[in-house]
Amino acid sequence: QKEVEQNSGPLSVPEGAIASLNCTYSDRVSQSFFWYRQYSGKSPELIMSIYSNGDKEDGRFTAQLNKASQYVSLLIRDSQPSDSATYLCAVNKYGNKLVFGAGTILRVKS
Amino acid sequence: EAGVTQFPSHSVIEKGQTVTLRCDPISGHDNLYWYRRVMGKEIKFLLHFVKESKQDESGMPNNRFLAERTGGTYSTLKVQPAELEDSGVYFCASSLQGQYYEQYFGPGTRLTVT
Numbered sequence A: 001q002k003e004v005e006q007n008s009g010p011l012s013v014p015e016g017a018i019a020s021l022n023c024t025y026s027d028r029v030s031q032s033f034f035w036y037r038q039y040s041g042k043s044p045e046l047i048m049s050i051y052s053n054g055d056k057e058d059g060r061f062t063a064q065l066n067k068a069s070q071y072v073s074l075l076i077r078d079s080q081p082s083d084s085a086t087y088l089c090a091v092n093k094y095g096n097k098l099v100f101g102a103g104t105i106l107r108v109k110s
Numbered sequence B: 001e002a003g004v005t006q007f008p009s010h011s012v013i014e015k016g017q018t019v020t021l022r023c024d025p026i027s028g029h030d031n032l033y034w035y036r037r038v039m040g041k042e043i044k045f046l047l048h049f050v051k052e053s054k055q056d057e058s059g060m061p062n063n064r065f066l067a068e069r070t071g072g073t074y075s076t077l078k079v080q081p082a083e084l085e086d087s088g089v090y091f092c093a094s095s096l097q098g099q100y101y102e103q104y105f106g107p108g109t110r111l112t113v114t
Helices: none
Strands: A004-006 A011-014 A019-025 A032-038 A045-050 A054-058 A061-066 A071-076 A085-092 A098-100 A103-110 B006-009 B009-015 B021-024 B031-037 B045-052 B052-057 B067-068 B075-079 B088-095 B108-113
Touching: A004 A032, A004 A085, A004 B052, A011 A019, A019 A032, A019 A085, A019 A103, A032 A061, A032 A071, A045 A071, A071 A085, A098 B045, A098 B075, B006 B088, B021 B088, B031 B075, B031 B108, B045 B067
Parallel strands: A011 A103, B009 B108
Antiparallel strands: A004 A019, A019 A071, A032 A045, A032 A085, A054 A061, A061 A071, A085 A098, A085 A103, B006 B021, B021 B075, B031 B045, B031 B088, B045 B052, B067 B075, B088 B108
């Protein structure tokens, strides 16, 4: 079992819709959780971080964390074609190394 | 504020040769990390520096890889001798000291070993 699991996709949504990306992790001691966006051939770009159970909103992005279920999600409202990218879930256990999922490809169709 | 920079952006070398990758972290970031993504796989942690000290090098694949961070500023990652399986994209990231360790990534170095 991988430490961080994501559906590889692609997830296709129409422009203006809500995109929902999901991630599960196996280690209960995980402390902090991150979503990165990666365009093809580019580096991962940090878009959201979350540390406590519940929701955290930043513009069109909402991260949700449920530590009891070991589940993290990212909602993108009003999806735009420019949101088309690979979204990486990363988990930080002991304050240093990140463990990444394989990423979910998101395609927003105009 | 300048982001994390890496040099070179792309390197093509033959098996058995040596390559040195460089990373300049965001100014003021004591934490520096190296990661690698090989074709079709997840991004994997290699090692972590706090200033000039190696905090965690559990992800280094073998002793052909040597990382340094003299003076606690930029870091180098040397692969000697390179093997075919070393091909991939090498990312550097940096973060401030603190509880939540938000890491910011550089553009990466694409290494191709032929």
